[in-house]
Amino acid sequence: xxxxxxxxxxxxxxxxxxxxxxxxxxxxxxxxxxxxxxxxxxxxxxxxxxxxxxxxxxxxxxxxxxxxxxxxxxxxxxxxxxxxxxxxxxxxxxxxxxxxxxxxxxxxxxxxxxxxxxxxxxxxxxxxxxxxxxxxxxxxxxxxxxxxxxxxxxxxxxxxxxxxxxxxxxxxxxxxxxxxxxxxxxxxxxxxxxxxxxxxxxxxxxxxxxxxxxxxxxxxxxxxxxxxxxxxxxxxxxxxxxxxxxxxxxxxxxxxxxxxxxxxxxxxxxxxxxxxxxxxxxxxxxxxxxxxxxxxxxxxxxxxxxxxxxxxxxxxxxxxxxxxxxxxxxxx
Amino acid sequence: xxxxxxxxxxxxxxxxxxxxxxxxxxxxxxxxxxxxxxxxxxxxxxxxxxxxxxxxxxxxxxxxxxxxxxxxxxxxxxxxxxxxxxxxxxxxxxxxxxxxxxxxxxxxxxxxxxxxxxxxxxxxxxxxxxxxxxxxxxxxxxxxxxxxxxxxxxxxxxxxxxxxxxxxxxxxxxxxxxxxxxxxxxxxxxxxxxxxxxxxxxxxxxxxxxxxxxxxxxxxxxxxxxxxxxxxxxxxxxxxxxxxxxxxxxxxxxxxxxxxxxxxxxxxxxxxxxxxxxxxxxxxxxxxxxxxxxxxxxxxxxxxxxxxxxxxxxxxxxxxxxxxxxxxxx
Numbered sequence: 001x002x003x004x005x006x007x008x009x010x011x012x013x014x015x016x017x018x019x020x021x022x023x024x025x026x027x028x029x030x031x032x033x034x035x036x037x038x039x040x041x042x043x044x045x046x047x048x049x050x051x052x053x054x055x056x057x058x059x060x061x062x063x064x065x066x067x068x069x070x071x072x073x074x075x076x077x078x079x080x081x082x083x084x085x086x087x088x089x090x091x092x093x094x095x096x097x098x099x100x101x102x103x104x105x106x107x108x109x110x111x112x113x114x115x116x117x118x119x120x121x122x123x124x125x126x127x128x129x130x131x132x133x134x135x136x137x138x139x140x141x142x143x144x145x146x147x148x149x150x151x152x153x154x155x156x157x158x159x160x161x162x163x164x165x166x167x168x169x170x171x172x173x174x175x176x177x178x179x180x181x182x183x184x185x186x187x188x189x190x191x192x193x194x195x196x197x198x199x200x201x202x203x204x205x206x207x208x209x210x211x212x213x214x215x216x217x218x219x220x221x222x223x224x225x226x227x228x229x230x231x232x233x234x235x236x237x238x239x240x241x242x243x244x245x246x247x248x249x250x251x252x253x254x255x256x257x258x259x260x261x262x263x264x265x266x267x268x269x270x271x272x273x274x275x276x277x278x279x280x281x282x283x284x285x286x287x288x289x290x291x292x293x294x295x296x297x298x299x300x301x302x303x304x305x306x307x308x309x310x311x312x313x314x315x316x317x318x319x320x321x322x323x324x325x326x327x328x329x330x331x332x
Numbered sequence: 333x334x335x336x337x338x339x340x341x342x343x344x345x346x347x348x349x350x351x352x353x354x355x356x357x358x359x360x361x362x363x364x365x366x367x368x369x370x371x372x373x374x375x376x377x378x379x380x381x382x383x384x385x386x387x388x389x390x391x392x393x394x395x396x397x398x399x400x401x402x403x404x405x406x407x408x409x410x411x412x413x414x415x416x417x418x419x420x421x422x423x424x425x426x427x428x429x430x431x432x433x434x435x436x437x438x439x440x441x442x443x444x445x446x447x448x449x450x451x452x453x454x455x456x457x458x459x460x461x462x463x464x465x466x467x468x469x470x471x472x473x474x475x476x477x478x479x480x481x482x483x484x485x486x487x488x489x490x491x492x493x494x495x496x497x498x499x500x501x502x503x504x505x506x507x508x509x510x511x512x513x514x515x516x517x518x519x520x521x522x523x524x525x526x527x528x529x530x531x532x533x534x535x536x537x538x539x540x541x542x543x544x545x546x547x548x549x550x551x552x553x554x555x556x557x558x559x560x561x562x563x564x565x566x567x568x569x570x571x572x573x574x575x576x577x578x579x580x581x582x583x584x585x586x587x588x589x590x591x592x593x594x595x596x597x598x599x600x601x602x603x604x605x606x607x608x609x610x611x612x613x614x615x616x617x618x619x620x621x622x623x624x625x626x627x628x629x630x631x632x633x634x635x636x637x638x639x640x641x642x643x644x645x646x647x648x649x650x651x652x653x654x655x656x657x658x659x660x661x662x
Contacts, residue, residue: 176488181473181481181497188463188474195461195533198423199475200449200540201482209484329464329522 003284007276009149015269017156018228021163022048023268025221026245027252027260028170029214034246035254036178037210038190040097043084043104044245047215048222049237050076053111055223056232057119059129066132070223077219081212089207096211104239112234125233133227134158159228166224167261170217175257186210187255247309253319255326262320270308274301357403357570358591358606366605366613369396376401376544376575377422377453382431384417384599391417392428393599399544399592404566404576406590406607408583410620414599415579416458419548423455424448435544450477452543456550458579460529464522468513471521471532472504473497475539504539511535511565527558534565545569547578551585563589583611595619 014020026044033039054073058064064072084103088095111120120126134141134155141154152160177183186206188196193203226232244267245260252263278297281287292300312319318327360373375398384392392414399405407415420426422433424445432441435453443451463471479500480486481493508514511531516524521532530550537545550566551559559582567589569576580586586593587607595603595610597619603610610616 173488176490177484180487180490181479181493182484182487184466184470184474185482187466187470191463191465192461194425194445194457195463196474197425197445198449198455198457198461199536200446200454200477201474202444202446325520326465329520 003280004277006149007273007280010276011269011273012148013150013152014272015265016160016164017268018159018163018224020265020268021160021167021228022221022225023241023245023248023264024167024261025163025170025217025224026241027249027264028167028174029217029221030242030245030249031214031254031256031260032174032177032186032210032217033214035249035256035259036183036190037186037207038093038193039089039207039211039214040093041100041211041214042097042242043100043102043239044214044218044242045222045237045239046100046104046107047077047080047218048225048241049104049107049111049234050080051219051222052226052232052237053120053126053222054219055226056121056126056129059132060121060126061119066129069129073219073223074216077215078212081215082208085208085211089204089211101239104237104242108234108237108239111237120234121232123233123235125231125236127231129232130227130230156228159224163224163228166220170220171257171261178257182206250319251309251312253322256319256321259319259321266320267305270305271301274304355403355570355591357400361400361403361592361606366603366609368601368604370398370604372398372400374401375399377433377435377577379418379422379433380431382418382421382428382433384414384421384426384428390599392421394418394431394596394601397594397601397604399575399577401575402570402573403591404570404578404589406586406593407577407579407596408581408586408593408610409596409602412598413596413619415596416548417599418596419455419546419577419579422448423453423546449540452541453546454537454540454542454544455546456530456533456537456548458548458552460526460533462521462524462529462532464520466521467518468508468521468524468532469501469504469517471536472508472539473500475536476500476503477540500539507535507538510568512561527554527562530554530562531558531565534562538569542574544575544577547576549579549581551580551582559585586610 026048029047030041030044033041033044051073054076055066055069058069058072059066080103084096084099088099110116112123114122116122137154137158139154139158141158143154144151145154145157146152147157178187185196185201188201189203189206197203222237225236229236245264248263248267249260250263251267252259252261275297278287278292278300279294282289282292282294282297316322316324318324364370364372377397377399379394379397381396382392382394383390407418409415417426421428422440424440424443424447432439434440435448435451438451440448440451440453449455463474466474479493480496481490486492505514505517508517511534513528513531513535516528521529524532530553534545534547534550547566550562554562563585566576566578570591590607593605593607593610594601595613595616597615602615602619603613605613
């Protein structure tokens with residue numbers, strides 16, 4: 001029993017750690033793009049890649065100040081959004097999806113390629129760029145702290161704290177945008193962009209704005225992640241993470257300000273809990289070794305989470321925060 | 333024609349306050365000959381040589397067309413005549429292969445749909461486009477123009493758009509009241525019936541204070557009781573001095589409210605004139621029913637007609653679908 005409580009504590013840490021911040025920020029960005037504006041960005045992780053490597057390359061390779069690295073990362077994300085959006089957003093919705101999914105995978109392969117090694121460090125990536133940031137922590141970062149049954153290093157705690165602060169600010173920004181007439185226009189674009197055009201709104205400009213804003217959130221998520229792990233490795237930025245962020249968004253409820261945040265925390269909690277919980281049950285002999293060995297857990301946990309998501313979609317298609325009436329309208 | 337310069341917005345507005353509507357556009361069009369491409373006394377929209385082809389099919393090929401300001405112009409024609417395509421071209425939703433068109437003397441060629449709408453030319457769609465997951469009131473508010481809060485950075489400062497939003501809401505509620513939708517203001521537009529969606533779409537278009545309203549089949553799929561109220565609303569637009577162009581298949585409706593009717597077939601304007609002139613027009617009858625609709629064909633005649641048709645296609649000029657062909661066949 002005590003071991004299960006330990007598993008719960010470890011899962012809670014995962015749900016509150018900087019990994020959860022990464023997914024929360026990715027999902028907040030996707031929420032603006034997909035949830036409110038109806039844009040299919042299937043390469044959100046590419047923005048995180050630019051954010052993380054923006055800092056890593058600037059600090060480790062070019063010897064620039066940490067904050068200059070942050071600015072470079074954000075500018076890179078804006079540029080990426082413009083590059084992806086300008087040619088595709090005049091076309092049907094699926095073109096953005098195709099362009100983003102290809103770009104995300106292509107950029108990862110480019111960053112890990114031999115020819116890019118002098119800049120990005122290739123498959124081994126870059127490290128040692130977060131010292132200036134960790135040094136800002138108001139508490140001792142070398143010490144370990146025990147919170148809710150799990151141990152956190154001071155650095156982890158600091159990154160997670162700043163991360164959730166950023167998430168809060170992002171939510172505040174999204175909240176003030178979507179209750180304004182601007183939010184009304186983007187929601188209308190999601191419903192029917194021709195109707196919005198016929199009413200004199202420049203749909204193209206709004207789509208670009210939404211794509212850039214969501215991309216900036218994605219880049220911030222990548223920065224928090226890179227600073228948290230202390231290294232930037234291209235293979236950390238697999239595009240599967242984009243779809244996990246989508247899962248977090250649907251779980252929490254799309255087109256709700258807090259939906260993606262709560263969704264991300266719960267998703268990471270569940271994945272970690274399925275993992276440590278299963279391992280505990282196997283080591284205790286409650287699940288016989290012949291049925292499931294601890295080496296299978298890494299795969300099985302995603303099966304369990306997937307099952308959970310399917311049940312959610314069947315019984316609560318609107319997610320945790322969503323409005324059922326709103327979702328049911330789509331059925332017509 | 334200085335006397336005809338008057339029926340602008342102001343002239344019509346005073347007319348409506350004077351009780352019985354004076355149909356100024358109808359009066360102005362009384363002496364206009366019933367010819368294709370005829371010049372109108374006070375045109376709001378002028379179309380010149382607009383062509384649009386989809387592959388080998390010429391969807392629209394209009395040489396010259398003028399739409400009288402302040403009047404209701406009905407656009408009719410059999411299915412596939414190019415009416416909706418013409419609408420799409422005029423409002424910037426589609427680009428023609430060639431040609432030019434203007435509104436109030438300003439060229440609309442090369443403008444995007446939102447730019448056309450900002451000039452005051454607003455359209456509705458054949459398949460209604462209610463924004464399902466927005467409330468009825470939000471649908472209406474979207475129609476308002478020049479909203480400060482729709483700009484990204486102003487949106488973040490509520491103080492900059494609150495007052496405007498309040499004024500727009502008042503206007504929206506007034507319009508919703510006129511269209512008998514005010515009780516539904518907080519319902520999702522997706523829960524409205526088909527007819528209510530048509531009403532909402534028209535009301536939403538009016539939020540932008542348009543000068544020209546283009547309605548694509550406003551009565552399609554609407555029950556007869558609602559048709560009457562929709563008709564009333566369309567006539568109201570004219571009373572308020574707007575220019576209305578509408579596509580419709582129901583001839584009773586067309587006869588009831590139009591000041592002028594334009595008939596299209598196979599992409600061309602084949603006739604125009606006041607509504608009463610249209611049903612007698614041989615070209616129109618032929619377009620709707622075929623040139624040989626009232627005489628049974630013998631086999632020889634059929635062969636002859638076929639041969640004629642082949643020859644006509646070979647010439648590639650279909651302008652001579654006139655009555656004497658029909659006579660020969662008979």
